[in-house]
Amino acid sequence: QTVVTQEPSISVSPGGTVTITCGLSSDSVSISYYPSWYQQTPGQAPRTLLYSTNTRSSGVPDRFSGSILGDKAALTITGAQADDESNYYCVLYMGSGVWVFGGGTKLTVL
Amino acid sequence: EVQLVESGGGLVQPGGSLRLSCAASRFTFRNYAMTWVRQAPGKGLEYVSAISESGGGTYYADSVKGRFTISRDNAKNTLDLQMNSLRPGDTAIYYCARGGSVWYFDLWGRGTLVTVSS
Numbered sequence: 001q002t003v004v005t006q007e008p009s010i011s012v013s014p015g016g017t018v019t020i021t022c023g024l025s026s027d028s029v030s031i032s033y034y035p036s037w038y039q040q041t042p043g044q045a046p047r048t049l050l051y052s053t054n055t056r057s058s059g060v061p062d063r064f065s066g067s068i069l070g071d072k073a074a075l076t077i078t079g080a081q082a083d084d085e086s087n088y089y090c091v092l093y094m095g096s097g098v099w100v101f102g103g104g105t106k107l108t109v110l
Numbered sequence: 111e112v113q114l115v116e117s118g119g120g121l122v123q124p125g126g127s128l129r130l131s132c133a134a135s136r137f138t139f140r141n142y143a144m145t146w147v148r149q150a151p152g153k154g155l156e157y158v159s160a161i162s163e164s165g166g167g168t169y170y171a172d173s174v175k176g177r178f179t180i181s182r183d184n185a186k187n188t189l190d191l192q193m194n195s196l197r198p199g200d201t202a203i204y205y206c207a208r209g210g211s212v213w214y215f216d217l218w219g220r221g222t223l224v225t226v227s228s
Contacts, residue, residue: 034212034213034214036210036213036214036215038155038215040155045205045218045219045220045221046147046155046205046207046215046218047218048210048214048215048216048217048218051210051212051213051214051216052212052213052214055212057216087154089154089155091155091157091214091215093214096169097162097167097168097169098157098160098169098171099145099157099160099213100157101147101154101155101156102154104154104155
């Protein structure tokens with residue numbers, strides 16, 4: 001069974017930089033998995049942040065960026081703001097119309 | 111406004127069935143693959159099912175394969191999810207999501223809650 005891993009929780013100071021990673025239990029994450037990232041605050045629908053590793057969705061500020069770091073996909077927030085406090089999910093495309101979500105990372109800005 | 115609106119959620123007993131719908135508006139529905147994603151209470155997001163633009167290709171997570179059926183009506187701009195043999199573990203908010211051009215979800219509905227309980 002394919003498992004996509006993320007840090008369960010991370011904290012960052014306002015104005016600081018934080019990186020959330022997205023790993024794969026059975027392989028290295030590469031651009032071939034088309035990693036995408038979603039932000040979700042409690043009670044709200046997910047919001048699309050990034051796709052194809054590092055392409056920002058419309059309206060997403062440039063303090064959100066994506067990359068491949070080593071064998072994982074990564075979401076970096078530069079200059080974190082209070083309203084970035086949310087849950088963040090990565091998704092990897094496995095092919096044949098199937099995606100696998102990571103377990104999510106709860107980001108605290110304090 | 112471009113949007114997706116889900117409906118059809120509710121309370122159902124274990125073993126029962128439910129049919130969810132998603133109405134699309136303000137975009138050319140037939141040009142997009144569509145998906146269902148769910149979220150159990152207090153848990154993360156989980157991919158459920160996807161369907162190609164024409165409806166000719168359907169795909170499922172192992173957890174729902176053989177029990178759920180995804181379909182679409184491009185004339186009515188609607189996406190459906192027929193859920194049979196429901197289990198308590200299927201309790202979740204079910205989101206309809208539009209497929210982006212490169213294997214991601216670029217538009218989300220607000221979700222509909224399905225509760226499977228006796």
